[in-house]
Amino acid sequence: MLEDKNPQRTTLENLGEFGLIKHLTQNFKLNHDSSVLGIGDDAAVLDFKGKKTIITTDMLVEGIHFDLSYMPLKHLGYKSVIVNLSDIYAMNANATQITVSIAVSNRFPLEALEEFYEGVAMACKMYNVDLVGGDTTSSTTGMLISITAIGIAEENEIVPRSGSKPNDLLVVSGDLGGAYLGLQVLEREKEVFKVNPNNQPDLEPYSYIVERQLKPEARKDIVALLQKLDVKPTAMIDISDGLSSEILHLCEQSSTGCNLFEDKIPLDPTVMSTSEEFKMDVTTIALSGGEDYELLFTIDQSDFPKIKGNPNLTVIGHITDKGEGAHLITRGDTKIPVSAQGWNSFNP
Amino acid sequence: MLEDKNPQRTTLENLGEFGLIKHLTQNFKLNHDSSVLGIGDDAAVLDFKGKKTIITTDMLVEGIHFDLSYMPLKHLGYKSVIVNLSDIYAMNANATQITVSIAVSNRFPLEALEEFYEGVAMACKMYNVDLVGGDTTSSTTGMLISITAIGIAEENEIVPRSGSKPNDLLVVSGDLGGAYLGLQVLEREKEVFKVNPNNQPDLEPYSYIVERQLKPEARKDIVALLQKLDVKPTAMIDISDGLSSEILHLCEQSSTGCNLFEDKIPLDPTVMSTSEEFKMDVTTIALSGGEDYELLFTIDQSDFPKIKGNPNLTVIGHITDKGEGAHLITRGDTKIPVSAQGWNSFNP
Numbered sequence: 001m002l003e004d005k006n007p008q009r010t011t012l013e014n015l016g017e018f019g020l021i022k023h024l025t026q027n028f029k030l031n032h033d034s035s036v037l038g039i040g041d042d043a044a045v046l047d048f049k050g051k052k053t054i055i056t057t058d059m060l061v062e063g064i065h066f067d068l069s070y071m072p073l074k075h076l077g078y079k080s081v082i083v084n085l086s087d088i089y090a091m092n093a094n095a096t097q098i099t100v101s102i103a104v105s106n107r108f109p110l111e112a113l114e115e116f117y118e119g120v121a122m123a124c125k126m127y128n129v130d131l132v133g134g135d136t137t138s139s140t141t142g143m144l145i146s147i148t149a150i151g152i153a154e155e156n157e158i159v160p161r162s163g164s165k166p167n168d169l170l171v172v173s174g175d176l177g178g179a180y181l182g183l184q185v186l187e188r189e190k191e192v193f194k195v196n197p198n199n200q201p202d203l204e205p206y207s208y209i210v211e212r213q214l215k216p217e218a219r220k221d222i223v224a225l226l227q228k229l230d231v232k233p234t235a236m237i238d239i240s241d242g243l244s245s246e247i248l249h250l251c252e253q254s255s256t257g258c259n260l261f262e263d264k265i266p267l268d269p270t271v272m273s274t275s276e277e278f279k280m281d282v283t284t285i286a287l288s289g290g291e292d293y294e295l296l297f298t299i300d301q302s303d304f305p306k307i308k309g310n311p312n313l314t315v316i317g318h319i320t321d322k323g324e325g326a327h328l329i330t331r332g333d334t335k336i337p338v339s340a341q342g343w344n345s346f347n348p
Numbered sequence: 349m350l351e352d353k354n355p356q357r358t359t360l361e362n363l364g365e366f367g368l369i370k371h372l373t374q375n376f377k378l379n380h381d382s383s384v385l386g387i388g389d390d391a392a393v394l395d396f397k398g399k400k401t402i403i404t405t406d407m408l409v410e411g412i413h414f415d416l417s418y419m420p421l422k423h424l425g426y427k428s429v430i431v432n433l434s435d436i437y438a439m440n441a442n443a444t445q446i447t448v449s450i451a452v453s454n455r456f457p458l459e460a461l462e463e464f465y466e467g468v469a470m471a472c473k474m475y476n477v478d479l480v481g482g483d484t485t486s487s488t489t490g491m492l493i494s495i496t497a498i499g500i501a502e503e504n505e506i507v508p509r510s511g512s513k514p515n516d517l518l519v520v521s522g523d524l525g526g527a528y529l530g531l532q533v534l535e536r537e538k539e540v541f542k543v544n545p546n547n548q549p550d551l552e553p554y555s556y557i558v559e560r561q562l563k564p565e566a567r568k569d570i571v572a573l574l575q576k577l578d579v580k581p582t583a584m585i586d587i588s589d590g591l592s593s594e595i596l597h598l599c600e601q602s603s604t605g606c607n608l609f610e611d612k613i614p615l616d617p618t619v620m621s622t623s624e625e626f627k628m629d630v631t632t633i634a635l636s637g638g639e640d641y642e643l644l645f646t647i648d649q650s651d652f653p654k655i656k657g658n659p660n661l662t663v664i665g666h667i668t669d670k671g672e673g674a675h676l677i678t679r680g681d682t683k684i685p686v687s688a689q690g691w692n693s694f695n696p
Contacts, residue, residue, distance in 0.1 A: 146449050
C-alpha cells in the first residue's frame with residue numbers, strides 16, 4: 001500500500017469566514033465568570049464587577065516577527081498569546097480573556113490554522129484565559145496575527161512603570177539572553193539546511209535556549225509569587241525588547257536614574273556557552289537581545305528580606321535620582337551609560 | 349521661485365518604534381472616567397465600575413479590505429475606527445475606548461501614518477472614544493490595521509443577536525447598498541485614470557454613495573434614538589456584510605425564521621439611479637453589497653407605534669418560526685429563500 005505523504009489540505013474558501021471562525025473556535029470554552037458572552041455576536045461582553053480592566057494588544061507579522069521555516073505554527077499560536085499575557089502580568093494583574101485576529105494568504109490551508117489555534121488553545125488552558133472574540137481574514141501575502149489581551153486587577157494591586165523611586169532595588173525574574181541566542185541557533189541551522197537539506201540538526205545541547213525562543217512562558221508565576229511573599233513592586237515592566245531598553249522605559253516613566261551591575265545579570269549556563277560559541281558578548285545579548293518575557297521590577301529596600309535568596313528573583317541594581325542617569329557598572333568597575341542599543345556603546 | 353512638488357517624507361527608521369508611537373499619539377487625550385491609564389505602559393487600565401465591558405476587534409488588510417489608490421489615508425483611519433464602533437453600537441452599548449495596531453512597509457513615510465492617525469483622531473472626537481493603546485510595527489508588504497473597540501453598558505441594556513421571537517418586526521436604520529455602489533464608482537474611475545491620467549473625474553453626482561464608501565458613520569445616533577423612544581430591540585446586529593447575510597446570522601442565533609419584503613428595503617435615490625447606470629439589480633446590491641454599517645434589529649410589535657413614521661427607521665419584515673425559514677417576498681409576490689450569496693439565487 002502506498003503511503004500518502006501529503007498532509008491533508010483543506011482550502012479556506014470552502015468554509016467561508018463564518019464557517020472558519022466557528023470551526024476554529026468550537027472547542028474553546030469560557031471559564032471565567034467575567035466572560036459573559038464570547039464569540040458569535042457583534043462583540044463580547046465582560047463583567048469585571050467593579051474591578052479594573054486591563055487591556056493590551058500586539059501585532060506579529062510573518063517575515064518581521066517570526067519565520068515559519070523554523071517556527072512551528074502551534075508554537076507560534078502559543079507564543080503570540082504569551083507575548084500579550086506578559087504585558088498583563090507586567091501590570092501585576094491577572095489575564096482573563098483574549099481576542100485573536102489572524103490574516104493569512106491562500107497558501108495556508110485550514111490545517112495550518114488549526115495548528116495555530118491548537119497553540120492558542122494550549123496557552124489559554126495553561127494560563128486560564130478565555131478566547132472571547134477575533135477576526136479571520138485573508139492577506140495578500142503571508143500571515144499576520146493581532147492579539148488583544150484583557151485582564152483584571154483591584155485598583156491597589158496595579159503596578160505601572162512610573163512608581164520607582166531612588167534607592168529602590170532593581171529586580172529581574174528568571175534569566176536573560178536565552179531567546180535571542182535560541183534564534184541565532186535556529187537561523188544557523190536554517191542556513192545549514194539550505195546547503196544540505198539532509199543534514200539532521202542536533203539541537204539537544206541548545207534545547208533550553210531554543211525553547212526560550214519557540215515556546216516562551218509569561219511570568220504569571222512571578223505575579224503569584226510576589227503576592228505570596230507580600231511584596232508589591234513600586235514599578236514593573238516586561239522584558240520584550242532587551243533589558244537596557246526596558247530599564248530606560250522604567251526610569252523615564254518614573255523620572256529616575258539607575259545603576260545596573262553587569263556581574264549581577266542572571267545568565268543560564270547554556271547562554272554563556274552558546275554566546276562564546278557564537279563569539280558574542282553575553283552582556284550585550286542580555287541587554288539587547290529581547291524576547292525574554294521576564295519581569296523587571298523595583299521594590300522598596302525594606303522588602304529585600306522577603307525576596308532574598310529566592311532562586312526566581314535576582315537583584316541587579318538600584319534606582320537613583322534622575323540626574324544621575326542610567327548606568328551599567330561593568331565587571332571592570334567602569335560606569336557606562338545604558339542605551340537602548342547597548343551593543344553599540346560597549347562592544348566596539 | 350520653484351515650487352517643491354514633493355510632499356515631506358520622513359522615514360520611520362529615524363523615529364524608532366517608541367518615538368513613533370509617542371509622536372502619533374501625543375495629541376490624543378483621555379476623556380472618559382473609565383480610561384484610568386492610557387498609552388505608555390505595558391497595558392491600559394479601564395474602570396467600568398460594575399457595568400459590563402463590551403469588546404470587539406477587526407482587522408483590515410491592504411489589497412483585501414481597502415485600496416489606497418482611491419482611499420485617502422485619513423479616511424482609512426476614520427473608517428477603520430467606525431467599523432469597530434459599529435459592532436459596539438450593535439450590542440446597544442456605548443463605545444468608550446479603542447486600541448489601534450498598525451503594520452506598514454517601508455514605502456510609508458511618517459507623514460502617511462500621521463494622515464492615518466488624523467482620521468483616527470477625528471473618529472475618536474466625533475464618537476467620543478479614547479485611544480488607550482496599540483502597536484506600531486513593520487510589515488514586509490503593504491498596510492495592515494487591527495483595531496479593538498471597548499464599550500460599556502448596563503446589563504439590562506445589552507442586546508445580543510439571539511433575542512428575536514416570532515412576530516417581532518424586522519427594522520433597519522438608514523438606507524442600504526450605497527457603500528457598495530460607491531466602491532463601483534471609485535473602481536470605474538480608477539480604470540479610467542489608468543487609461544488617461546489627466547482625466548478629472550466628476551464624482552459630484554455620486555457624492556452620497558462615494559461618501560458611504562469612503563467615510564461611513566456608525567449609528568451611535570440610533571442607539572440614542574431608541575433609548576429616547578424607549579424601545580429596547582429584542583435582537584440587533586450591524587450590517588457589515590450585506591442585509592441577507594446579517595438577517596441569516598440574526599435568525600440563526602435567535603432560532604427563528606423571517607419574511608423580508610423587497611419593496612420595503614430603504615434605498616437612496618442615488619443608489620437607485622447608479623444601480624441602473626451599472627445595470628445591476630438594486631435589491632441584490634442592498635442584500636449583498638455590504639459595508640453599510642447600518643443597524644438591523646427586531647422589536648416587539650407593541651413598540652411599533654413608537655417608531656412609526658421615524659425617517660431613520662424602516663420596518664422591512666417580521667420574524668417567523670424557525671421552521672418557516674428566512675424568505676424574501678419579492679415585488680412580484682414570489683417567496684425566495686434568503687441566502688448569504690443572494691445574487692446567485694435571484695439574479696440569473
